[in-house]
Amino acid sequence: MNWLRKNSEVIILPLIYVVIFLLQKNKILNNYVIQIIMLAGVNIIMTQSLNLVNGMTGQNSIGHAGFMAVGAYVSALFSKIIFNAAAMPPTMQTIFFLLATIAGGIGAAIFGFLIGMPTLRLKGDYLAIVTLGFGEVIRSIIRITPAVGAARGLTGIPKLASLFWIFVFVVITIYICRNYMDSAYGRGCLAIRDNEVAADTMGINTSKYKVQAFVTSAFIAGIAGSMYAHTLRYLHPDVFSYTKSTDFLVYLYAGGVGSISGSILGAFILTALPEVLRFMNEWRLVIYGGLLVIIILFRPVGMFGGKEFAFLKLKTGGIQHIGFSNLFQRKTKKTIVANEEASR
Amino acid sequence: MEKFIQLLVYGLQLGSIYALLAIGYTMVFGIIRMINMAHGDFLMMGSYAVFFIVSLFFADQMLGPAIALFVILAGASITGFIGVGVERIAYKPLRNRPKISSMIAAIGVSLFTQNFFRAIPFIGPNPRTFPKLLKDVLFYVGPIQLSLVRIVVIILSIVIMSVLYFIIMKTTIGMEMRAASCDKDASSLMGINVNRVISATFFIGAGLAAISGAFYANNYPVLTVTMGATLGNKAFIAAVIGGIGDIRGAVLGGFIMGVIEIMISSVYSELAYGISFVVLIIILLLKPEGLLGKPMIEKV
Amino acid sequence: MSILKADHISIQFGGLKAVNDFSLDLEQKELYAIIGPNGAGKTTVFNMLTGIYQPTQGSIYIDGKLMAGCKPYQFTEAGLARTFQNIRLFHGATVLDNVKMAHSFKTDYNFFNMLSRTGKYHAEEKRITEKSMELLEMFDLQDKKNFFANNLPYGEQRKLEIVRALATEPKVILLDEPAAGMNPNEIDDVVSLILRVQKDLGKAILVIEHHMKMVMKIAEYIKVLDFGETISEGTPEKVQNDPKVIEAYLGGHANASRN
Ligand SMILES: Nc1ncnc2c1ncn2[C@@H]1O[C@H](COP(=O)(O)OP(=O)(O)OP(=O)(O)O)[C@@H](O)[C@H]1O
Ligand SMILES: [Mg+2]
Numbered sequence: 001m002n003w004l005r006k007n008s009e010v011i012i013l014p015l016i017y018v019v020i021f022l023l024q025k026n027k028i029l030n031n032y033v034i035q036i037i038m039l040a041g042v043n044i045i046m047t048q049s050l051n052l053v054n055g056m057t058g059q060n061s062i063g064h065a066g067f068m069a070v071g072a073y074v075s076a077l078f079s080k081i082i083f084n085a086a087a088m089p090p091t092m093q094t095i096f097f098l099l100a101t102i103a104g105g106i107g108a109a110i111f112g113f114l115i116g117m118p119t120l121r122l123k124g125d126y127l128a129i130v131t132l133g134f135g136e137v138i139r140s141i142i143r144i145t146p147a148v149g150a151a152r153g154l155t156g157i158p159k160l161a162s163l164f165w166i167f168v169f170v171v172i173t174i175y176i177c178r179n180y181m182d183s184a185y186g187r188g189c190l191a192i193r194d195n196e197v198a199a200d201t202m203g204i205n206t207s208k209y210k211v212q213a214f215v216t217s218a219f220i221a222g223i224a225g226s227m228y229a230h231t232l233r234y235l236h237p238d239v240f241s242y243t244k245s246t247d248f249l250v251y252l253y254a255g256g257v258g259s260i261s262g263s264i265l266g267a268f269i270l271t272a273l274p275e276v277l278r279f280m281n282e283w284r285l286v287i288y289g290g291l292l293v294i295i296i297l298f299r300p301v302g303m304f305g306g307k308e309f310a311f312l313k314l315k316t317g318g319i320q321h322i323g324f325s326n327l328f329q330r331k332t333k334k335t336i337v338a339n340e341e342a343s344r
Numbered sequence: 345m346e347k348f349i350q351l352l353v354y355g356l357q358l359g360s361i362y363a364l365l366a367i368g369y370t371m372v373f374g375i376i377r378m379i380n381m382a383h384g385d386f387l388m389m390g391s392y393a394v395f396f397i398v399s400l401f402f403a404d405q406m407l408g409p410a411i412a413l414f415v416i417l418a419g420a421s422i423t424g425f426i427g428v429g430v431e432r433i434a435y436k437p438l439r440n441r442p443k444i445s446s447m448i449a450a451i452g453v454s455l456f457t458q459n460f461f462r463a464i465p466f467i468g469p470n471p472r473t474f475p476k477l478l479k480d481v482l483f484y485v486g487p488i489q490l491s492l493v494r495i496v497v498i499i500l501s502i503v504i505m506s507v508l509y510f511i512i513m514k515t516t517i518g519m520e521m522r523a524a525s526c527d528k529d530a531s532s533l534m535g536i537n538v539n540r541v542i543s544a545t546f547f548i549g550a551g552l553a554a555i556s557g558a559f560y561a562n563n564y565p566v567l568t569v570t571m572g573a574t575l576g577n578k579a580f581i582a583a584v585i586g587g588i589g590d591i592r593g594a595v596l597g598g599f600i601m602g603v604i605e606i607m608i609s610s611v612y613s614e615l616a617y618g619i620s621f622v623v624l625i626i627i628l629l630l631k632p633e634g635l636l637g638k639p640m641i642e643k644v
Numbered sequence: 645m646s647i648l649k650a651d652h653i654s655i656q657f658g659g660l661k662a663v664n665d666f667s668l669d670l671e672q673k674e675l676y677a678i679i680g681p682n683g684a685g686k687t688t689v690f691n692m693l694t695g696i697y698q699p700t701q702g703s704i705y706i707d708g709k710l711m712a713g714c715k716p717y718q719f720t721e722a723g724l725a726r727t728f729q730n731i732r733l734f735h736g737a738t739v740l741d742n743v744k745m746a747h748s749f750k751t752d753y754n755f756f757n758m759l760s761r762t763g764k765y766h767a768e769e770k771r772i773t774e775k776s777m778e779l780l781e782m783f784d785l786q787d788k789k790n791f792f793a794n795n796l797p798y799g800e801q802r803k804l805e806i807v808r809a810l811a812t813e814p815k816v817i818l819l820d821e822p823a824a825g826m827n828p829n830e831i832d833d834v835v836s837l838i839l840r841v842q843k844d845l846g847k848a849i850l851v852i853e854h855h856m857k858m859v860m861k862i863a864e865y866i867k868v869l870d871f872g873e874t875i876s877e878g879t880p881e882k883v884q885n886d887p888k889v890i891e892a893y894l895g896g897h898a899n900a901s902r903n
Binding site: 197 | 660694696717719720725726728732733736745747748755768772811
């Protein structure tokens, strides 16, 4: 019993899946809603990926959709064009889906390395302009490459992703990001974010830590791309525009930059919200833009105050852990009290 | 050869537009070390402002050069004040926060303005056709066909940039700008009103963006709410190539970008953006501070 | 053999020669001090000795190893640590995390151990946490381990910076004005802390300080800088009575506008 309380994720996570699954089986959630949930899963993965760079390392990537595009197209190339996965028996399909996803991740990671290497060794905000340019260049390359459908888009990608697999990859991504943050690698990145000069003089090879985090982030974005491609079955270069990248930025900052839980909730809620509030359609991006400014100005810790879910068992602080309900970490309560005492 | 000179003129003209836009990026960066991701939208607002002034007051008339200039300057002032307002509301409170915050705020501003303009009915999502401000005259120098308006735009841009250079080097506000870009705290101790200097910077930057928007729209007369995004990115790349923080660098970078883009587009138009991006990466590898920038040593 | 050696180093910023021809030879367990009026170039010397600035002339050796062209983290790997005049803690992290962060480069697990949390990861994390706690206990900060660094009182922030520097297990530690802004009681604490680091932990120390009493009490050897030049050096007694030093300080006070 005690063990269970300590490891509540073993119950919570499968439970979430079973609930969604049962709702789907009993037709309470129709296919459209399920698809929204799957896309929310993709956005959660993307936001986690962005959090590694913008939240944990304090660098500024604003063209992350570019890595997603690479992952999507590479994986689709793998599963549709190189191997015709649609014609395979189901088990083989699963294997090739996983292989395609890994190929997408590796493809994105390679680009992450090529871009991060020259840029991240510099001090300053060069990453922003370089990732922005990268996102646009990838799109123009896709647009002139007939092998991937050029400007017409790539159709007929086998539908290999499912609610189950997206759920699995969301969980794996969260696990990886949690482990990253709570390790010497993550602490190195947090140190760079807080004070790069001090980090350097504490023996942290800043360029190496930044590139590691960036490449990992690109890999995860590539995975999200593969999930996306194999859910929607259709890719178009303009999907991965700058607007797409800013969507992820909004999810991340609204949820709470630096906070794993915040970026999960931000991505999920802001993906679902426009579907619920239909009138938002043409005002969606106006609201998102305004929201971004307001959050940065008045609530830099994000809508959820930088709290972390207890089941993540995070030891290292992304941003301030402030807890007030049992759902959230206990230890942080002490921190708050201690901090209040200190400031008296 | 004729082709080359013609392309060079096109390139210089596009370059002057990039240069005017890049100056805004570089001035703002020089003073508050912030990359204003919404700067391209000042270009968009400027060209819409000019569009509305012309269609309200001078519908279907051909403007003389004096009125055209006046209309452009009016559009520039309106945009300049919007620029000042944006800084006051969205960026000023972030001055002492990590730089990444103000950059993200700027992305929010950009997202907001573009989509707000798209959502409100009297601007809307459909492209508008920009009126011809001046009748173009084509003339020949030997076998080379040239367009008067293009030449005028290049010359006008150079005049404007010279005026700006004069303002910055010779006037009080220019001196205050240079002081503030060296050390904000020290200059405020010396009695310089840093808020005023920053407002002036945004006014000038947004105004120049509006002028470049009018020049751009005069040649490519399609207005859309997102027109500032791509142009802004290219101008930003230009500013980095020239050495961000240095106005002469922005001008140089702008002309380089314009000429490269036109030359490459004449061969393969889809590649132009990609190549300018590759140029950026190469410059960052070889000379990260840009062509005219000085290496910065962070004071510890 | 000397642990930290600076061989005629100079640096220039534009036209300004901030430090000219500075030399230093620091051996195990020695405690040297650098003094001088404001703007004399003391911090600049530290920045060169830690790899933040590259000297325009001269060379630096740590433990006999030539450090030309090395980055600050390589200086730290070679056995050097420092604190900053304007405190540079990792403000978004807790006190304990601040110390753990300084252990990063001595962590013995790789990327895949980290991602999959193997036994090695757990063992190393445990070791790092215990070592960090040990250091915090040694300097009486253990009760505040969950405070955010920027919520500590000023004096303790300075102390935490020293603890954090010690966590890199250096052979030499460079302290930039460790007693700045402190009252006499606190200064006494800092003195005993520095002496403990030197005597009990056996570190060589180089300290910049403006509190003359304190410097004279702890330093074995003093270098005096003025306008980037080394105008005097030697034992505290010798330096104290050097007319050049007295003049530099008086001149510095009489002409406050020069920094
Ligand atoms: N990165 C830099 N660029 C230009 N000048 C610099 C730089 N770093 C230091 N200086 C200059 O070098 C001189 C020495 O500065 P430094 O900070 O070393 O003095 P200091 O002796 O530590 O003074 P204080 O006692 O006030 O700390 C000063 O004139 C300073 O302005
Ligand atoms: Mg100093």
